[in-house]
Amino acid sequence: MELNVSELAVARGGVPVLEGVSFSVSAGEALVLRGPNGCGKTTLLRTVAGLQPALSGVIGLEREAMAYAGHSDGIKAVLSVRENLQFWADVFGTGTIDPALAAFDLHGLIDRPAGALSAGQKRRLGLARMVVTGRPVWVLDEPTVSLDMDAVAMFAGAVRTHLAGGGLALMATHIDLGLDEARVLDMRPFKAKAPSIDDFDGAFL
Amino acid sequence: MIALLIRDIRLAVRAGGGFGLGLAFFLIVVALVPFGVGPQSALLAKIAAGILWLGALLACLLSLDRIFALDWEDGSLDLLATAPVPMEAAVSVKAFAHWLTTGLPLVLAAPVFGLLLNLPGPGYGPLVVSLLLGTPALSVIGTFGAALTVGIKRGGLLLSLLVLPLYVPTLIFGAEVARRGAEEMAYHTPLLMLAGITCGAIALLPFASAAVLRVNLR
Numbered sequence: 042m043e044l045n046v047s048e049l050a051v052a053r054g055g056v057p058v059l060e061g062v063s064f065s066v067s068a069g070e071a072l073v074l075r076g077p078n079g080c081g082k083t084t085l086l087r088t089v090a091g092l093q094p095a096l097s098g099v100i101g102l103e104r105e106a107m108a109y110a111g112h113s114d115g116i117k118a119v120l121s122v123r124e125n126l127q128f129w130a131d132v133f134g135t136g137t138i139d140p141a142l143a144a145f146d147l148h149g150l151i152d153r154p155a156g157a158l159s160a161g162q163k164r165r166l167g168l169a170r171m172v173v174t175g176r177p178v179w180v181l182d183e184p185t186v187s188l189d190m191d192a193v194a195m196f197a198g199a200v201r202t203h204l205a206g207g208g209l210a211l212m213a214t215h216i217d218l219g220l221d222e223a224r225v226l227d228m229r230p231f232k233a234k235a236p237s238i239d240d241f242d243g244a245f246l
Numbered sequence: 247m248i249a250l251l252i253r254d255i256r257l258a259v260r261a262g263g264g265f266g267l268g269l270a271f272f273l274i275v276v277a278l279v280p281f282g283v284g285p286q287s288a289l290l291a292k293i294a295a296g297i298l299w300l301g302a303l304l305a306c307l308l309s310l311d312r313i314f315a316l317d318w319e320d321g322s323l324d325l326l327a328t329a330p331v332p333m334e335a336a337v338s339v340k341a342f343a344h345w346l347t348t349g350l351p352l353v354l355a356a357p358v359f360g361l362l363l364n365l366p367g368p369g370y371g372p373l374v375v376s377l378l379l380g381t382p383a384l385s386v387i388g389t390f391g392a393a394l395t396v397g398i399k400r401g402g403l404l405l406s407l408l409v410l411p412l413y414v415p416t417l418i419f420g421a422e423v424a425r426r427g428a429e430e431m432a433y434h435t436p437l438l439m440l441a442g443i444t445c446g447a448i449a450l451l452p453f454a455s456a457a458v459l460r461v462n463l464r
Contacts, residue, residue: 111321111324113324114320114321115321116322117320118320119260133330
């Protein structure tokens with residue numbers, strides 16, 4: 042399993058933000074994207090996850106291999122922690138939620154309505170969903186927002202377990218996760234220069 | 247897919263989900279009409295079928311913006327799009343869940359509300375059959391409208407403007423079935439037309455809704 046991205050160009054709101062992005066991540070590896078706000082990290086991750094089309098370039102894996110976690114956690118406030126997780130386990134066909142609960146220490150909260158969780162606990166629930174998907178490529182956008190030190194360590198542990206199981210991870214983050222083996226890719230050199238889109242969509246801009 | 251159906255029904259029934267809201271709205275519309283028309287039971291019996299259909303249609307409209315807007319706000323729509331469920335199937339399941347929580351209760355309650363409007367005796371059967379056949383089309387068309395307006399803040403009004411014209415054929419034939427039934431006339435032709443509209447909507451619109459959602463998620 043290897044994720045090869047070559048010469049990828051992405052746009053947000055019709056404006057190209059990144060171009061010529063090339064990297065490759067193989068099984069057991071994590072790649073951290075760095076760059077200032079607005080440089081296109083989220084757009085790149087959404088494109089890799091298959092949520093929006095690329096302007097050009099190739100993503101070497103089909104979208105069925107990706108599990109995506111964005112800024113919002115997709116948590117339903119009126120459902121309990123168990124119901125929230127079990128739903129995603131059923132949708133992804135993996136069935137079991139115990140490893141995810143253990144990885145993010147959610148056993149004590151299992152019957153609480155998710156709306157009653159703190160921001161950090163919600164984030165942990167959102168990240169536990171990644172374990173439940175059972176997919177090899179984790180695409181994570183700022184996964185550590187509102188997590189405390191212990192939870193960040195918990196998250197790093199979950200990523201390590203995932204990598205050890207032959208998975209790979211692609212994430213955008215500003216803080217140090219304590220993942221020494223992760224490679225870092227700076228986004229600034231890939232900033233797009235050409236501002237015009239000359240295609241069907243471009244006619245409407 | 248069954249998981250998605252169960253989740254949507256659960257969300258609708260739990261606090262703030264809006265289950266029963268459509269039904270209560272239907273009841274209020276139906277209860278207000280006699281006040282507006284005045285105490286003329288003959289006139290009421292004449293317009294009952296149309297009023298019941300109009301009330302059911304408006305009640306259906308009330309909960310449409312919840313189909314995708316809530317999932318969009320909390321990010322689950324993005325996650326659903328990356329899940330191993332085809333978007334067309336997810337859209338169909340959501341429309342079905344909407345029908346189960348909104349359309350079906352309206353169908354079951356319509357005979358009771360018919361009493362309030364002095365609906366003539368022979369009209370009850372055709373009324374229930376026409377609603378049973380017509381409300382799935384309302385849910386599917388409404389899901390398409392909801393997919394179009396997802397991501398627009400306070401898109402409810404725009405949604406109504408988009409969806410109500412699309413409801414016209416269903417309303418025409420549905421109300422016609424109920425009216426002819428109440429007047430003891432043959433109602434097979436409008437019933438077949440109604441069934442055709444519903445089948446066509448169910449067969450075609452999920453593809454349109456899924457395509458529109460994919461564009462809106464970019």
